[in-house]
Amino acid sequence: MISLDADSSPTPEELPPEIDGLRMTKQRREVFSVVLAERDHPTANDVFSRSQKRMPTISLATVYNCLEALVSHGLVRQVNFEREPSRYCPNLSDHCHFQDEKTGTIHDVVFKEGVNLADFLELPQGTEVSHLEISLKGRIGSN
Amino acid sequence: MISLDADSSPTPEELPPEIDGLRMTKQRREVFSVVLAERDHPTANDVFSRSQKRMPTISLATVYNCLEALVSHGLVRQVNFEREPSRYCPNLSDHCHFQDEKTGTIHDVVFKEGVNLADFLELPQGTEVSHLEISLKGRIGSN
DNA sequence: CTTCGAATTAGAATAATTCCAATTATTGCT
DNA sequence: AGCAATAATTGGAATTATTCTAATTCGAAG
The missing domain is CATH 1.10.10.10 (Winged helix-like DNA-binding domain superfamily/Winged helix DNA-binding domain)
Structure with missing residues (x-):
């Protein structure tokens, strides 16, 4: 490894x-x-x-x-x-992305301790998720 | 309305x-x-x-x-x-999408009662999210 | 009924990505 | 080491979703 x-x-x-x-x-x-x-x-x-x-x-x-x-x-x-x-992103830890609308800059956003998909999505039973992408857009603070 | x-x-x-x-x-x-x-x-x-x-x-x-x-x-x-x-999707309720890898079909997936972003993401303080897209891919049940 | 801004149209242009066929590099023998 | 087989790289062409452009048409308001 x-x-x-x-x-x-x-x-x-x-x-x-x-x-x-x-x-x-x-x-x-x-x-x-x-x-x-x-x-x-x-x-x-x-x-x-x-x-x-x-x-x-x-x-x-x-x-x-x-x-x-x-x-x-x-x-x-x-x-x-x-x-x-x-x-392209070398960060392999579980995370998603936030894009600052003003600058276009993308920031990594991590999940809170111990949350997982099934906790917040009403997934049809028997679904096996192989890929997940969460993309946010917005503004940061005073911008 | x-x-x-x-x-x-x-x-x-x-x-x-x-x-x-x-x-x-x-x-x-x-x-x-x-x-x-x-x-x-x-x-x-x-x-x-x-x-x-x-x-x-x-x-x-x-x-x-x-x-x-x-x-x-x-x-x-x-x-x-x-x-x-x-x-394109006419469903305006808060939901995200799951694509069956086998068929390409897309299914709407709703959030569980009362969950909201801040509950599961470690968002930098002061971020105002204007747009959120969650896309899942995977297999369904016996497929 | 005319005017004026907005919407529609066909076709050209764009831009990210993929494909292709030819070359080059690398691996695994013997 | 020498060589065949396989894989990777290359430049350029091709593809494809989408956007742009310029001309035409529409429709609302006066």
């Missing part, structure tokens, strides 16, 4: 050759490290341009491929707000 | 000339009645082809315009699942 520290984010070189059965190629390492570095919920395009700094030859298609690989292996979460471009 | 019965959905002709300050043109009536008729969360395209049956001259752009008008006036809700095309 690989422990990726939340505070000091790894450079691509520091990432192991394989995580959770996903082969970490040079590009995937680059993309992953970009997502880990700034936890500002970048779009694929953001990731692309940041990756290009260290790896000028990487292509946008590859960034999409890498993000898709990371997401499907559960290393990164894909975050959607209405019809905006998808964003 | 106009009461739109949940069970017997109005034909376009039965809709008043104005709702909540929104002028109900022929097309808006048509689109609205289509969304009200089958509560199956149709996409804009679905609405378009259903509308064409009664109104062969309606255009897709108009359907988008009408849906946008209805949504922004709070008469219809726009429902998003990841990056799928938006769907």
